[in-house]
Amino acid sequence: MKWDWSAVSGFLPQLWDGLLVTLQALVLGSLLSFTLGLVWTLLMRAPSRWVRWPVGVVTEFVRNTPLLVQLFFLFYVLPEWGLTFSALATGVFAIGLHYSTYTMQVYRAGIEAVPVGQWEAATALNLPRSRTWTAVILPQAIRRVVPALGNYVIAMLKDTPLLMVITVLEMLGRARLFSQQHFQFTEPLTVIGVAFILISYLASLLLRALERRLVR
């Protein structure tokens, strides 16, 4: 087996296209999972069990079924119900939804870690419930959970190649396409491996910078 640098340079334009798709899926998927996860957490604290119970069942179901199955389901079954989205939109939604069932647990832990005295001080000052959440509890809770959320960003990155199965041409999809056209597997697969490591590393640097800004 010989390493062929011309295959590397030939793959680069396609790598670039794939990289942009991977990053889109990662950023949008992360934002969706952070938002939805917070929504689930707050709904799980609702006073009525008619809210808590369905949210608990749905999130438990999503967390305990494979993302791959969810991708197929969303991509092939939803159109039968008349709901058609682009492959990338479907992929972002699937990843965001799947990981929101993990981030909700992170948020819950963060909220429970805020000392009860903070709630009591807010009550003593007569702050409205909504203001207590937005000004007192969530800022303290989210600050605590940034590192844990960061771990899920890395996990999501490593799950983006699954989108290949629903025709999204992210990095692995591009590498496979190139390989099939040129019968060269080593170079494109190695290149995307390096690209994944670089993205993880950059993402972890970003998260650490964010952490430092928040944890003061």
Place this chain on the structure above:
Amino acid sequence: MSAETPLTKDPDTAPGAERTGGELIRLAGVTKRFGTNTVLDHLDFTVDAGKHVTLIGPSGSGKTTILRLLMTLTKPDEGVITVDGQTLFPAPDREVREVRKKIGMVFQQFNLFPNMSVLRNLTEAPVRVLGLSRDEAEQRARELLDLVGLADKCDARPAMLSGGQQQRVAIARALAMRPRVLLLDEVTSALDPELVAGVLDLLRDIARSTDITMLCVTHEMGFARDISDQVLMFDSGRVIESGSPEKIFSDPERERTREFLSAVL
């Protein structure tokens, strides 16, 4: 009580003309249980406006629970609580919010908001709850920080302050809401010994210069003797003796009070 109420006594009005004298707080038949443990047992007592009342007694005797009931941090199992003629319990949430505006509390663990500057700690509730403009709230906050001797700490985060400084900020934060009642829950218990005096001096000053009714749970008997109009001795969820500080500290009637005082003094 309006948002514009000044903090200190107006020297032109006769002392006790309106604020002092009348009954401000009433607990009637208040019972509180935690599981099988009865912390307060059909408790009745009243506090007149402007008075400074100290609750003493062994730990677990229900003193702190009374403050927590008045702050609506916990609910009684039975009984009625009224403040300034309005019902605090049992009452719907909307009314509770109204009555609660009259009450402020300072906690043993300070409970400042660590994610906000000292100034924001003092302005947050006056802006959101009393409807003050940001400028008015900041002016009030700066006056109060000046009063507690921390005018230079406006922009600091609570974590950068000593315990004594944090507690003084917490007192200022409570006063920024212009409460008629101030509940002080063992406010010096978490402080290093050398920081206690500063906080107690500040509270003495507030007791002297304002009309605020104070309910105070403390183990600082010297402080209790200084500021109190009335001392209530608690044991097992009941008031077993009450009277002026001179009476309670020098010549208690009950043997239990005598035992307790000799243990703490």
